[in-house]
Amino acid sequence: MDDLKLLRDLGAELEHQPPATLARQRNRLLTERPRRRRIGWLATALAAAATAIAVAVPTVVLSGHETVPSPAGARPPKVTGTMNILLVGTDSLAGTPRFRKGARSDTILLVHLPADRKQITTVSIPRDSMVQIPRCGSEPARRDMINSAFDKGxxxxxxxxxxxxxxxxxxxxxxFDFAAFKEVVDALGGVEVMIRKPIDDPKAKLKLPAGKVLLDGEKALGYMRLRNHGDGSDIQRIKRQMTLLLAMLRKGQSLLDEPGRLRDFLATxxxxxxxxxxxxLETMTALAMTMDQPAGFVxxxxxxxxxxxxxxxxxxxxPEAGELFKRFR
Incomplete structure (x- = not known):
């Protein structure tokens, strides 16, 4: 069976996921056929983001960004040539009081690059997934939402x-820490996004007209955290976050001819x-070169x-989830 066809058939694309209030839509969810499309705007945005990050972040690395250790102990075997990258977006001030004690992962994305780099696959992992979390340090194994793993370890x-x-x-x-995006956006001189419907959300302290809008850091942060707009789903929120990220990356590319501003931006x-x-540096540079002209995105x-x-x-x-991840090994 064609690998691309199998991937299409396994998961519903982010654009077509239902709102987060699952109880209200339980019956429809259980009977609805997944709708899918080979190249969605989100996939393209993620691939562009990954490529741009691979080019820009080496400079960030050299200026002393923070690193975190890889897991210790037994791990799945490494597959020669392929690359799997986990991207985690966090927000220590998101939404409810439980987030204020310690940040939980707000967005979890797995990016798979095959050995030939011809097909890039991104998989979104719902943060409300109830899973078995392994022992991490002094924290015992337990069944919990997957985003609590970040909170504990x-x-x-x-x-x-x-x-x-x-x-x-x-x-x-x-x-990526969402809270720091305010300073990053301001360092870029603001970013433009296209807004389909007017936004008026007192909770987010955000009021924006429809159309192309220039966001400063404060408005960009509110836009990223916006929860009561559209259908109110986490999927819609993720789309807004990816739209903003892509806009930032495009604006960042415009700084390549301005070394002074570029250094200030990367420092932020x-x-x-x-x-x-x-x-x-070596890994990221090599990644940027191999991702120059990918054939497609899923x-x-x-x-x-x-x-x-x-x-x-x-x-x-x-077994659908298990079959999906078989292709990444």
Whole structure:
């Protein structure tokens, strides 16, 4: 069976996922056929983001960004030539009081690059997935939402959890802090985004007209954290975050001819980026070169269904989820 066709058939694309209030839509979710499309805007944005990051971050690395250790102990085997990168977006001030004690991962994305780099696949992992989290340091193993792994053990524990669940080796990991985006956007001189419908959200302190809008750091942060707009789903929120990220990367490219501003921007960006120590200059430069002209992109989400114990949570649907991750090994 063609690998691309199998990937298409396994997961529903992010654009077509339902709102987060699963209880209200339980019956429809269980009967709805996944809709999919080979190249969605989100997949393209992620691929562009990965390429731009691979070009820009080496400078950040040299200026002393923070690194985090890779998981210790037994891990899935490394597959020669392929590369799996876990991207985690965090927000220590998001939403509810439980986030204020310690940040939880707000967005979890697994990017798979095959050996020939001809097909880039991105997999979104719902943060409300109820999973078995392995022991991390002094924290015992437990069943919990997957984003709690970050709260208890940071990026290292998140990687360990994903590897345990998927049996896929994570070669590199990168963490972005949403709170620092305010300073990054201001360092860029603001970014432009296209807004389809007017936004008026008192909770987010955000009021924007429809159309192309220039966002400063404060408005960009509000846009990234916006939760009560559109259908209110996490999927829609992720789309907004990716739109903003892509706009930032495009604006960042315009600084390549302005070394002074570029240095200031990268110095600010170091506050929001953490990687594993092995994601160094040589690795990132090589990655940028191999991703120059990929043949295509596939964006999907882990196959899931409502959790029988709590319809406001999800569990991964088997054997579909297992079949998806087989292609990453």
């Amino acid at each position: 940071g990026l290292t524990c998140t990687v360990k959890t994903i590897e345990t669940l998927t049996d896929v080796r994570i070669d590199h990991m990168m963490e 960006a170091t506050k929001s980026v953490k990687t594993d120590p092995a994601f160094d 964006s999907t989400t882990v196959p899931w269904k409502p959790d029988p114990r709590d319809p406001n949570r999800v569990v991964w649907k088997q």
